[in-house]
Amino acid sequence: MSEKTVTVTKPSVKNTIGKTMETTSDKKETEITTPKAKEVKEAKIKSILELPGIGPQSAEKLIQAGYKTLESVAVASPMEMVEVAGVGELTAAKAINAARESLEMGYESADKIQARRELIGRLSTGSKELDILIGGGVETQSITEIYGAFASGKTQWAFQLSVMAQLPKEKGGLNGNVLYLDTENSFRPERIVQIAKAKGLNPDNTLKNIFVARAYNADHQMLLAEKAADLVKEKNIKLVIVDSLTSQFRSEFIGRGRLSDRQQRLNKHMRALMKLAEMHNVAVLVTNQVMSRPDILFGDPTAPIGGHIVAHNSKTRLYLRKAKEDKRVAKLVDSPSLPDGEAVYRLSENGIEDT
Incomplete structure (x- = not known):
């Protein structure tokens, strides 16, 4: 009577450890990067020089035109900024939106009003x-x-x-x-x-x-x-x-x-x-x-x-x-x-x- 050989394949310890290490590494990376991302997201712009697309020359033109604060930029229109700062309309819109987000201008409850x-x-x-x-x-x-x-x-x-x-x-x-x-x-x-x-x-x-x-x-x-x-x-x-x-x-x-x-x-x-x-x-x-x-x-x-x-x-x-x-x-x-x-x-x- 012939004997049948049954081969059982065991999972590679190396692969298992590798996957485990990969998963653990991913988790650690997530745990490390998430707070940083949150911190970056919550970082607020404090001056018009920090607005995206607004360099020193454009900022100087804005200041001369009376746009000295984030509040004044936030309530401006893109075309106004195009005229006074000489930036493109898209850049002006991004700068205005950034100022509004930094000041948290949007919907608010009636009790605050x-x-x-x-x-x-x-x-x-x-x-x-x-x-x-x-x-x-x-x-x-x-x-x-x-x-x-x-x-x-x-x-x-x-x-x-x-x-x-x-x-x-x-x-x-x-x-x-x-x-x-x-x-x-x-x-x-x-x-x-x-x-x-x-x-x-x-x-x-x-x-x-x-x-x-x-x-x-x-x-x-x-x-x-x-x-x-x-x-x-x-x-x-x-x-x-x-x-x-x-x-x-x-x-x-x-x-x-x-x-x-x-x-x-x-x-x-x-x-x-x-x-x-x-x-x-x-x-x-x-x-x-x-x-x-x-x-x-x-x-x-x-x-x-x-x-x-x-x-x-x-x-x-x-x-x-x-x-x-x-x-x-x-x-x-x-x-x-x-x-x-x-x-x-x-x-x-x-x-x-x-x-």
Whole structure:
């Protein structure tokens, strides 16, 4: 009887050990590299020099254009960076996204928004009726627009708030200084002195705390607004005034053929003002001119210049009109949180007062 030989193949110890060592090695490698990867991922960019694609020359151009912080880059558009820094659109987009990720700009819970809104200051107008109408005063972190016909008191509002902003918070002020963009050569220091004396402030100090810039055309006006961020931080600016918002745009961009260009530039200007208000917690007041609409046969034909562009960018809109003698009427026509209404006040040598 023949014997059958059965061969049993055992697994190679070498192979088994090799595989085990390989697996162990992989695990160790994973354990070692994962924390490093996490650390790299969580590393935050701290300056614009660290942004991807932004070299020293591009960074210098950004700084000269007013983009000195990650926050200013994060809220910019790619085309803005292309214009000022000379980088490609793709590079600009990557840099902006990197800044946003570093600052964790994205969705946030409503309670955080509420906490940020609690930092909002309210600047008193000097009239209790007006303050009630607009929810306690002119808000920081937003744009307030006042419009009306000639001699309706728009510039008087600018003068009044320029003084009121310097008062301590317990007296309705913001305890800060004022940046005043004058586009119509209507700023009058002597009027400031009158109101300052009525409020118990030193007139000389009050004038020193108002920084006035005369804008001679639309481009100059836009440039002054874009460069304002540095002055806001250096001089403790709490109120920015533009008197008047649309005067230069209205005179330079004449005719329907240039209407689109005017609106685009006006929108860019207002976005710069809005960015200033939100990023630095300042109040922005703009005065606006009006026109008469011939298609309105019944009712008030008065309409503000700037159309939907100005309307969408202004958070609070007030329509001013003259009443009898020294009285004026302010009508709240738009607010995200307040009902429409009216308030009557008077203009005197002392400024805005209750009737």
